[in-house]
Amino acid sequence: MDVIWQATLASFSMLMTLDDRLIEVILLSLRVSLTALVIASLIGLPIAACLAFTRFPGRKIILVSFNAMMGLPPVVVGLVVYLLLSRSGPFGVFNLLFTPTAMIIAQVVLVTPIIVSLCRESLESMRREYHDALRSLGATPAQAISVLVWDGRFTLATAHLAGFGRAIAEVGAVMIVGGNIDHVTRVMTTTIALEASKGDLVVALGLGVVLVLLSLTINFLVYGVRSLGEAKVAS
Amino acid sequence: MTGASPLPLRLESVGLSRSGKNVLKDVTTTFAVDPPKTVIIGPNGAGKSLLLQVCHGLISADTGIVDWATPQNARALSRAQAMVFQRPILFRRSAVANLILALKIAGFAKSEWRDRADGALERTGLSRHAATPARSLSFGEQQRLALARALVVEPKVLFLDEPTASLDPAAAHLVESLIDEAATSGVKIIMISHDLNQTRRLADEIIFMHRGRIKERAPADQFFTRPENDLAQAFINGELLWRRRRSIFDGALVDDETCSSEDFNKS
Numbered sequence: 001m002d003v004i005w006q007a008t009l010a011s012f013s014m015l016m017t018l019d020d021r022l023i024e025v026i027l028l029s030l031r032v033s034l035t036a037l038v039i040a041s042l043i044g045l046p047i048a049a050c051l052a053f054t055r056f057p058g059r060k061i062i063l064v065s066f067n068a069m070m071g072l073p074p075v076v077v078g079l080v081v082y083l084l085l086s087r088s089g090p091f092g093v094f095n096l097l098f099t100p101t102a103m104i105i106a107q108v109v110l111v112t113p114i115i116v117s118l119c120r121e122s123l124e125s126m127r128r129e130y131h132d133a134l135r136s137l138g139a140t141p142a143q144a145i146s147v148l149v150w151d152g153r154f155t156l157a158t159a160h161l162a163g164f165g166r167a168i169a170e171v172g173a174v175m176i177v178g179g180n181i182d183h184v185t186r187v188m189t190t191t192i193a194l195e196a197s198k199g200d201l202v203v204a205l206g207l208g209v210v211l212v213l214l215s216l217t218i219n220f221l222v223y224g225v226r227s228l229g230e231a232k233v234a235s
Numbered sequence: 236m237t238g239a240s241p242l243p244l245r246l247e248s249v250g251l252s253r254s255g256k257n258v259l260k261d262v263t264t265t266f267a268v269d270p271p272k273t274v275i276i277g278p279n280g281a282g283k284s285l286l287l288q289v290c291h292g293l294i295s296a297d298t299g300i301v302d303w304a305t306p307q308n309a310r311a312l313s314r315a316q317a318m319v320f321q322r323p324i325l326f327r328r329s330a331v332a333n334l335i336l337a338l339k340i341a342g343f344a345k346s347e348w349r350d351r352a353d354g355a356l357e358r359t360g361l362s363r364h365a366a367t368p369a370r371s372l373s374f375g376e377q378q379r380l381a382l383a384r385a386l387v388v389e390p391k392v393l394f395l396d397e398p399t400a401s402l403d404p405a406a407a408h409l410v411e412s413l414i415d416e417a418a419t420s421g422v423k424i425i426m427i428s429h430d431l432n433q434t435r436r437l438a439d440e441i442i443f444m445h446r447g448r449i450k451e452r453a454p455a456d457q458f459f460t461r462p463e464n465d466l467a468q469a470f471i472n473g474e475l476l477w478r479r480r481r482s483i484f485d486g487a488l489v490d491d492e493t494c495s496s497e498d499f500n501k502s
Contacts, residue, residue: 130326135292137340137341139340
């Protein structure tokens with residue numbers, strides 16, 4: 001008990017003094033996960049819109065697949081990306097393994113299904129509701145889509161926060177494809193795993209606190225965005 | 236902005252089926268600028284809403300012709316007409332933003348948006364709610380806003396699908412007077428109503444529908460004093476219109492029967 005107490009105190013003082021090691025790891029985490037989120041959004045939103053606004057054979061299968069992929073185990077995603085990027089893999093020539101880029105790729109794979117599924121659901125239910133009104137007003141397809149995206153912006157933002165939450169908290173994928181190399185690919189989650197196994201509870205707990213604070217912040221943001229949406233547009 | 240009216244609207248042998256059932260059968264009629272207010276009545280399932288949606292172009296007929304008088308492109312045609320639904324479909328925006336969106340889609344110049352929207356809010360008595368999220372307005376206010384949004388683009392024809400069905404009498408009265416004003420300013424009103432008193436108050440002309448067909452069409456006073464169709468007669472007397480049934484023995488159609496609600500209660 002005493003050990004935990006001391007470690008907690010030490011980790012807080014580490015946070016308060018903005019320890020360089022800690023800051024470096026936190027910044028890399030944020031960089032990797034935010035970049036992954038942006039890319040996943042650029043890929044995921046158009047797919048979500050396609051699935052929400054068009055009907056084609058096989059659509060249901062794609063839909064279910066994306067839903068299922070929301071729960072992909074990060075370790076498995078990491079392993080597959082590892083195989084693809086490794087020297088003998090199809091993308092080995094790019095020399096990406098054990099770089100932040102590899103970690104971003106893995107997290108894009110994890111986040112995209114969340115963006116696709118949640119955004120598709122929101123866009124589709126809004127479309128069902130607005131359809132007759134937009135038709136009646138004579139909106140072109142482009143106008144209709146812009147109305148749906150704008151009016152659904154709060155739920156779409158919530159979907160993105162959920163995606164970011166998954167990226168920042170996962171450890172399996174970045175550990176495998178990043179290799180947890182100090183100063184290069186060491187992020188919060190991999191550091192926690194490493195320091196904990198080494199027995200250095202101070203750093204592990206310090207980062208743990210940061211991670212928990214971050215996910216709390218995200219949840220507050222989700223809540224805030226929702227209630228802002230309700231207040232502003234009564235959705 | 237004041238283009239020619241696309242009326243008359245001509246329907247010829249329009250048919251529509253939904254999941255194997257013919258819901259509109261051989262509907263042939265014409266909607267002209269005069270008389271200003273046409274009210275469509277009839278029991279549930281008569282095909283009133285579908286007829287309105289076919290006219291407005293929300294659904295296309297399976298058979299027959301829907302033809303507007305002036306050959307116009309689809310965009311001009313959709314701008315010349317507007318529709319108010321039974322349950323108002325409002326966008327997740329402020330009241331004024333709902334109107335501005337309609338103006339934007341209709342292609343009005345940006346400089347006119349605000350003035351026109353404010354004018355429409357004033358006419359519908361919603362000025363003080365301009366910045367209120369549309370969907371947090373009361374139901375009556377929402378329907379008035381839906382009406383304002385339909386009228387703000389200055390349509391030539393306004394379709395209304397039971398616009399007062401879920402409103403209390405006071406709110407219904409407000410909506411009715413707005414409809415009246417629109418008609419006075421030259422908008423052709425084609426409206427569905429389930430309320431016979433309302434129909435009496437508003438209608439210049441009545442179309443009575445039953446099971447996918449237009450059974451009678453007459454000027455309002457004539458329709459209420461001496462309806463020609465026996466079903467229409469039964470309907471305005473508040474009787475129940477029995478559906479045509481298939482005899483289980485020989486498959487032949489049994490003729491329409493009517494049965495007063497009193498009989499129904501007795502049994």
